[in-house]
Amino acid sequence: MALGINQTGSVTGGSYKSSGDPHIGYHAFRYVDGLGMVDVGALPGGDVSEGHGINSSGVIAGAGLVVGSDSVSNAFLASPQGVLSDIGTVDVFSFARDINDKGQVTGESSNSLGNDHAFLWTQSDGMTDLGTLGGSTSVGRSINENGQISGESKSSNDSATRAFRFTPGVGMVDLGTLGGRNSSAFGINDSGQVVGESDTGFNNGNNYLFLGLSILGTHAFLWTEGVGIIDLGHFPGGHSTAHAINNRGIVVGSSSLKDGSNHAFMWTKSGGMVDLNGLLPRGSGWVLYDAWDINDNSQIVGNGLHNGKAHAYRLNYQAPTLAP
Secondary structure, X not given: OEEEEOOOOOEEEEEEOOOOOXXXXXXXXXXXXXXXXXXXXXXXXXXXXXXXXXXXXXXEEEEEEEOOOOOEEEEEEEOOOOOEEEEEOOOOOEEEEEEOOOOOEEEEEEOXXXXXXXXXXXXXXXXXXXXXXXXXXXXXXXXXXXXXXXEEEEEHHHOOEEEEEEEOOOEEEEOOOOOOOOEEEEEEOOOOOEEEEEEOOOOOOOOEEEOOEEEOOEEEEEEEXXXXXXXXXXXXXXXXXXXXXXXXXXXXEEEEOOOOOEXXXXXXXXXXXXXXXXXXXXXXXXXXXXXXXXXXXXXXXXXXXXXXXXXXXXXXXXXXXXXX
């Protein structure tokens, strides 16, 4: 699984340690040009870890299982030298999902009531609970260089899930929906634009197609200050999710096809939603089913099938090449 990429093209995610079934161990990795995939390791006593974000210095933010009376997840940072540091929890559980170049981290951690809340972690202040939009739970998924965070939170009385943008000194702001009840945010760029997915109608569990258009379904969105939330569209299956946006406003994610499978997409303001599989050389052997992150050089990472086997990939958009 490839889940994050930095501005120099280094990638993080998670990979099984063995090819057998059952697999033995699952570790976070760092992929660097010239070195390939390097095992980041796991927290003491555990054999499961995953990297979610990587900054320009090569520091990885992720989570690993800590083995005790119960196996629980703890957020960690991994230095470029391979040293893992447990950054703790608010109470019991924590999971780090992104890190910026200042070393600020976001994710989720359980509090004393057992509810998972979004957090901001800094070296000086440790882990700070960011609260919610009035409900019981929240999660931080992406952080930009200004310390703004995108994520999702339960609203008052847990009646809905809403995408939010957190800004230091301002707090959480509900980004609304595309007409339905629920929305979730996944990515944010340095301009504060946010991407994610939103219900488009009141029947939130199903997609209904009319003349090839999805109604009452869940669609990828882009939220911009002063503009609000807009629908990015979808492939013929009707469902789409946006996972990341770079500082050029290019969005990546996945969308469903008529057969129920998913394909990775790239969205631009001028070109709309494009299937990444259409950019690949004929006979590449790849089927790209999701895209999780994109840097400012338009290098995209995600997951797909290469000759029928599941692999992480990095695609260099200007000259499409893939590194399995």
